[in-house]
Amino acid sequence: MDVLLTEEEMMVRTSARQFLERECPTTLVREMEEDSKGYPPALWQKAAELGWQGMSLPERYGGQELPLVFLGLVLQEAGRAVAPLPLHSTVTAALTIAQHAEEKLCEAILPGVAQGKTVLTYAVTELDGRTFADTVQTQAVAEGNQFVINGTKLFVDNFVAADHMLVACRTAPGSRGNSGLSLFLVDTKSPGISHTPLVTLARDKQSEVLFRNVRVAKGNLIGTLNEGAPIIESMLERGAVLLCAQMVGAARKDAEMAIEYAKYREAFGQPIGAFQSLQHMCADQIIWIDGGELLTFEALWLMDQGLPASVEVSQAKAFCNEKCEIAVRHSQSIHGGIGFMMEFDLHLWFRRVSAWSMKLGTTYEHRARIAHALIDLPGRVVLGRPVPVVAEA
Amino acid sequence: MNFGFSPEQEALRKEVLAFIKENLTPGVIAEVEGEEQEVSAGEESAGRKGLARRGPHLSELYRRIGARGWLGITYPKEYGGQGGDRISQYIVEEEFARVGIRVGLVGSGAPAILAAGTEEQKRDFIPRLISGEYSFALGFTEPHAGADLANLRCRAVRDGDEYVINGQKIYTTAAHVATHIYLMARTNTEVPKHDGISIFIFPMDTAGITVRPLVTIQNNPKAPVGTTYGAARTNEVFFDNVRVPKSALLGGENKGWRVGSTGLNLDRVGASRYLISVRRDEDIVNWLKENRHEGNSLGDDPAIRDKIAEMWIEAQVCRLMTMRSMSIVERGGNFTYEGSAEKVWAPEHGTRITEAITQMLGPYGQLMNGSPRTIEKGIFGHNVLGSFQSGINHGSVQIMRDQVARRGLGLPSQRKAQGARK
Incomplete structure (x- = not known):
């Protein structure tokens, strides 16, 4: 330890x-x-x-x-x-x-x-807007040596830059929830693919991607047909926790800028950072960001050991979503009017952290996963030991 | 980064758990619960030696714990310790604290003695603190000196080879059972307030000491075992011409402020602070699980499930901050702000989970120990009154935020308004 x-x-x-x-x-x-x-x-x-x-x-x-x-x-x-x-x-x-x-x-x-x-990307989320794969409607139907994909994906990150993408599809007709899903590698330049850029808070590149009779070779299937859910899930979990790392990095820099600003901006004859009301905001920023960082790296470390980390990923993302967002909002408050100006750089962080808090699982989606592991699965929980509870050998 | 325990540490935890299972007999449990009943009716008493504070079962238990080498793990062997690592000590502290047995030296004054004591003091006090033969009451806070501790007035005046002490301390937890007091007193009134303070250690049965009990709100009626500070009876202590030898001085005259700060950061955090902040999280999750039935149980309510998960995450942050503090100490480093950050997050979480539980249990949350229909002996109701106390003692969360901001982030101190007194 x-x-x-x-x-x-x-x-x-x-x-x-x-x-x-x-x-x-x-x-x-x-x-x-x-x-x-x-x-x-x-x-x-x-x-x-x-x-x-x-x-x-x-x-x-x-x-x-x-x-x-x-x-x-x-x-x-x-x-x-x-x-x-x-x-x-x-x-x-x-x-x-x-x-x-x-x-x-x-x-x-x-x-x-x-x-x-x-450059690669992934396409799971659809019109429903929720992250996890049970909401997938896009269909892939086998035809000879190919699959034919029809459907719409939303919020596809860097589609305009990507050469290939991983696309989650429903391959078992009439299946629901997590069953009957498969993941395919698709060339973004394939015939039948069209896209519409979205205008986003972070001013980043996200697209709505339309699949109309898009053909992919059978060899582009990742894993086993109709059993893609765990693969998609692990991709989203790894994506979520890596995004947390990005969020805490951005939020920390953002908070540091506010703390430095508070040291030299004067009001009432002294640096505003000398006022306890501001000091306590800054202290909270660092406490939250530290917390998010610890949760994030614990989840990554568990993955590196090959240990289950689903709950830990959700802990990190649910926490970072809320706390990094409040932290960067605090930085805006500390800067006052200047932070509201396009010409001032602070918003570059504010807009991104805010946007990242909304993708790869909201606070509520992740908390629902944690609650399931805590409440619905058997065994007495103890903090510091695995959840779901592992029976003693 | 390594978020896991080593195989040796995991084995130690198993060993401790097996030991507890074997040795936590009904006799021991009765004595643990008896300790918590120690609220007397408000009679004043002269200071006394607390040697008889442990019943025969607890004494035997501590002897066995000591025989395993689980007391004072991080302390040097020459002073009765094991010369072991902080993480192992943490594991032992955590598992025993979970069943109400205190094995650590948190709040004991031992770190300061090790750092600033004379050889004689180290040899006298540390082995006996480790074995439990001695225990200290911490005489810091006064009626006029709480958060602003350096403002203390309790006076120690040198008279030949002795000091004569006069004054009052308040919220002196355990003064009625401790063998000694670890006292901060003013030895110089002519210098800036931090520079005129000294620390003395002397027996509680020294003539001139009076202890008056104070009963705390969460312990009336008697709090069930496990309530945050449920066991804590506290006291006022009065010193009336108390004469102590100059050998009672720890770390030199007027050096007390610095000596007293040694190890105080580690007093604030660690296994017991962590556990009092998160035990209710475990309690409520397990209660919800065990009270699941067909149809409409609390554990099915989406709002409650969301809150449970939110609180569980916060509790994990408590744990990880504790692990960070342990990692820093184990590496031989010092806190810049990390201990203070933990001392903000954990107590405030303890209060948030306590209050969230009241909104899950509704009217059941108000039932106190001894009432019909209590859930978990009323611990949740008692905790409403007790949990916030963790955010006040050993440096309030406001003071801790000041420290994070000033020591950790380098934010400046506020300028004094003109004409304000120093």
Whole structure:
């Protein structure tokens, strides 16, 4: 038990931070908000040279095979810099491919990811808006050596930048809930795919994607037909906790800006940061962000050990959604009028943290999962021991 | 980062749990509950030696715990400890605290003695604190010095080889059972207030000490075992020309402020603070599970389920902050703000879960110990009165937020208004 960073972890964090401080000024962040693809390929390439995209991918595909905790540290820094990179969607999909796809598919896709040539995303959520796969309606029907996909996906991250996406479909006709689902790798340029960009709070690139008779080879199925739910679930969970890392990174930087501002902005003859009302807001910001960070890295660490982490992921996301949001709102309050101005950078963090709190599972969705594990499954709960309860051997 | 316990530590936990199962006899439980009944009717008493405070079953239990090497794990072997690690000590503290047995030295003054005591003091006090032969009452707070502790007035005046102490302390928990008092007193009135304070340790049966009991709100009627501060009777202590030898001084005259701060951060946090903040979370979840029936039970209510999950997450943050504090200490580091942050989050969570439970149980939540129809002996009702106390003692949550802001974040102190007194 030592929840502090090791020297190696500290080094990864520091080098990522220094790299982004050098390469990713807020001018670039603003520029990419107006860019059609939303990311600078040169920076994406440099990130690949640092090994970010392949950080937790197997070595045989050009990855570094490092624990998810390291990837979490990098995403935390990406969040801190609000870096306009399609890193989160790419690694979320890539890790799922590495874990569940057949060798041939892995060989076709993953080396390109590790080299910074390929951008990936995932498409699960539909008109219903909820995150988890039981709401999926999009159909994939077998036809010869292919599947034919019809349906609509919403909030598809970085669709405009992505080369491939993982698409959750209903493959058993008439199935409901978590049964009869499958996951496919789909080329974003396939005939029959069209998209409409969404105008978002974070000014990021999300799309509504329409599938009209889109054909994919049978070999693009990830895992077993009709049994995709656990794969989709684990992809969403890993995506959710990695997004938490990004959120706490962004929220911490945002809070630090407010704390620095409070040290030199004067009112009533002294720095506003000398007033206890403000000091207590700042203290709360740090307490919340620390809490979110601890929950996030515990979940990642458990995944690295191959231990169940569903409840821990939901703990992290439900907590970060609320607490990171209040923390960045506090920063806005502390800045007063200036924080409300487009020309001032603070909103770059505020808008993103707010938007991230709404995707990959709301507070209520995640709490419902936790409540189920706590209340509906047998055994007396004890804090610090696994939930769902594991029977004593 | 490592969020797991080592195989040795896991084995230790199993060993402790097995020990507890075997040794927590009805006799022991009766004595634990008896300790909690120690609310007397308000009679004043002279200070007394608390040597007889443990009944025969508890004494035997502590002897056995000691024989396993589970007392004073982190303390050096030469002073009766085991020279072990902080995480192992935490595991032992947590499992015993869960059944109402205190094995740690939190709140004992031992860290300060180890850091600032003379060799003689270390050899006298630490082994006996570890074995339980000695226990200290902490004489800090006064009627006019709570959060602003350095404002204390209790006076110690040097007279030859002795000091003569006059003054009053308040909220001196355990003064009626402790063998010694660990007292902060003013030894110099001519210097800035932090620079004129000294610490003394002396027996409670020294002539001139009077202890007057104070009964706390959550313990009337008697709180069930496990209530936050349910066991805590507290006291006022009066010192009337109390003469102590100069060897009672800890860490040098007028050095008391710094000496007293040593180890205080670790007094605020750790297993017992964590557990009093989160036990009700476990209680309510398990109660909801065990009271599930066909149809419409509380555990099916979506609003209650959402609140339960929200509180459970908060409790996990309590645990993780405790683990962070332990990690810092185990690495030999010092807190900048982490202990203070934990001392904000955990007590406030303890209050939030307590109040959330009242809104789950409704009118059952008001039933106190001894009433018909209580749930869990009325612990939830008693806790409404007791849980917030954790946010007040050992540095209130407001003071803790000040410390996070100033020490952790570097925010400045407020300028004094013109003409204000220092």
